[in-house]
Amino acid sequence: MQTLNETHHPELKSWVQSANDGKSDFPIQNLPFAVFRVKGSDQLFRGGVAIGDQIVDLARLAASERFSGIAQQAALACAKSQLNEFMSMGPEAWSSLRHALSNALREGSSAEADFGEFLIPMAQAEYELPCQIGDYTDFYTSIHHATSVGALFRPDNPLLPNYKWVPIGYHGRSSSIGISGQKFHRPKGQVKAPDADSPRVIPCNRLDYELEMGIYIGQGSLMGESVALDEADQHVFGLCLFNDWSARDLQAWEYQPLGPFLAKNFASTVSPWIVTTEALVPYRKPWKRDEADPQPLPYLDSAINREQGALDIELEVGLETATMRDLGEQPAVLSRSNFIHSYWTVNQLVAHHTVNGCNMRAGDLLGSGTQSGPEPEEAGSMLELSGGGKNPITLSNGEVRTFIEDHDVVILRGWCRSDRHVRIGFGEVRAQVLPAKD
Numbered sequence: 001m002q003t004l005n006e007t008h009h010p011e012l013k014s015w016v017q018s019a020n021d022g023k024s025d026f027p028i029q030n031l032p033f034a035v036f037r038v039k040g041s042d043q044l045f046r047g048g049v050a051i052g053d054q055i056v057d058l059a060r061l062a063a064s065e066r067f068s069g070i071a072q073q074a075a076l077a078c079a080k081s082q083l084n085e086f087m088s089m090g091p092e093a094w095s096s097l098r099h100a101l102s103n104a105l106r107e108g109s110s111a112e113a114d115f116g117e118f119l120i121p122m123a124q125a126e127y128e129l130p131c132q133i134g135d136y137t138d139f140y141t142s143i144h145h146a147t148s149v150g151a152l153f154r155p156d157n158p159l160l161p162n163y164k165w166v167p168i169g170y171h172g173r174s175s176s177i178g179i180s181g182q183k184f185h186r187p188k189g190q191v192k193a194p195d196a197d198s199p200r201v202i203p204c205n206r207l208d209y210e211l212e213m214g215i216y217i218g219q220g221s222l223m224g225e226s227v228a229l230d231e232a233d234q235h236v237f238g239l240c241l242f243n244d245w246s247a248r249d250l251q252a253w254e255y256q257p258l259g260p261f262l263a264k265n266f267a268s269t270v271s272p273w274i275v276t277t278e279a280l281v282p283y284r285k286p287w288k289r290d291e292a293d294p295q296p297l298p299y300l301d302s303a304i305n306r307e308q309g310a311l312d313i314e315l316e317v318g319l320e321t322a323t324m325r326d327l328g329e330q331p332a333v334l335s336r337s338n339f340i341h342s343y344w345t346v347n348q349l350v351a352h353h354t355v356n357g358c359n360m361r362a363g364d365l366l367g368s369g370t371q372s373g374p375e376p377e378e379a380g381s382m383l384e385l386s387g388g389g390k391n392p393i394t395l396s397n398g399e400v401r402t403f404i405e406d407h408d409v410v411i412l413r414g415w416c417r418s419d420r421h422v423r424i425g426f427g428e429v430r431a432q433v434l435p436a437k438d
Contacts, residue, residue: 001233001304002281007102010422014105015112018052025425026050028105031098032273039126047078050273051105054119061118071100083131087218087237088362095278127272131363133174138244138367140168143343145372145380152388164294167344167352173265180271180429186436187266189250199253203436206248207404211317211380211412213339214242214270215346215366223359230304232350233277241271241412241429244367248383271429282421284308287345299355300348309345314338315371318411321399331411332395337371337378406435
């Protein structure tokens with residue numbers, strides 16, 4: 001796996017002062033990637049890197065030929081409207097560009113004198129999906145979520161027997177994944193009431209969010225090739241925040257026997273910024289499996305994965321209602337959790353996805369599944385927080401919710417912090433529910 005290097009040094013500061021306040025998601029130790037343009041313009045979208053409250057315009061930077069070698073080749077790939085080519089170049093290219101940017105942006109760099117011409121304020125930017133997402137797979141990696149949801153439907157047998165042996169997943173719909181700021185109409189579909197003779201088509205009444213991490217594949221793999229567990233991080237470009245919206249009432253009727261379909265394919269939302277796996281190195285933690293549980297099969301187990309397979313990423317869900325927005329009130333915090341609770345690691349997901357020879361391509365997206373923690377207040381969905389709708393939640397302003405209502409905005413945030421390293425963040429992902437179309 002990747003190791004600590006000079007770009008992670010906690011004493012590093014940037015000449016971009018907004019990156020140094022200890023509160024920014026984007027200090028010089030982070031340097032995440034996105035695709036952007038100036039808001040409201042007809043400019044082409046292109047790659048950018050976050051530093052404080054500024055974006056390094058990689059198209060302008062590449063055109064200036066300030067860098068050389070692999071770093072310059074990587075910058076040229078980032079000048080395009082999608083990052084797939086850059087992501088496919090692999091860890092050497094990703095790391096070379098990161099190091100070059102770190103050197104140029106740090107305090108004392110000679111680049112400070114004229115590098116400012118490549119900076120654009122984030123306040124002036126709008127974003128697009130960072131890459132073409134060819135395929136999307138959603139996993140189910142939180143045992144706490146799986147157990148809580150299973151208990152609602154199968155009180156005597158909440159966790160199915162395969163869960164502790166195999167990373168459960170399903171193939172989702174990439175065409176309906178949108179960037180933060182996405183607005184979508186409440187979905188409609190078949191719903192069957194318990195006492196009804198037949199189903200009917202109605203707007204979803206139990207719309208839910210799912211607090212997830214998104215995992216972007218960088219360097220692909222060949223069809224028929226299995227990616228080894230300890231080599232999987234060489235194929236992962238980085239992570240983002242991911243809200244995989246769910247229509248729970250549609251899901252309850254349709255999911256047996258083949259799993260999610262219309263309940264999941266109407267909208268999913270990603271944050272603009274991809275935090276690279278290299279930036280996340282300081283926040284790797286030991287991955288543990290309860291001794292009483294089945295231990296992973298050999299292709300999903302290694303000393304390295306146990307020593308540093310988990311990622312310590314704090315997560316938060318906020319809800320902004322129309323009333324809060326009208327009155328200028330802050331969103332209510334619904335829950336907080338942490339990716340470290342995941343039952344399976346990122347590398348295990350990639351190793352399992354490819355063990356049958358499935359080929360991966362740059363830009364493919366893996367969803368982690370809802371990230372719920374062991375405590376009730378760490379639930380990553382309204383389904384869990386409200387006990388399947390039986391226990392309404394009173395928000396900070398007195399409003400009540402059991403599921404998400406029209407005009408609500410759900411906001412996911414994530415960050416990493418420790419005593420020995422600088423806090424880095426993922427920004428946020430927000431999306432708004434509009435009323436169902438007639």
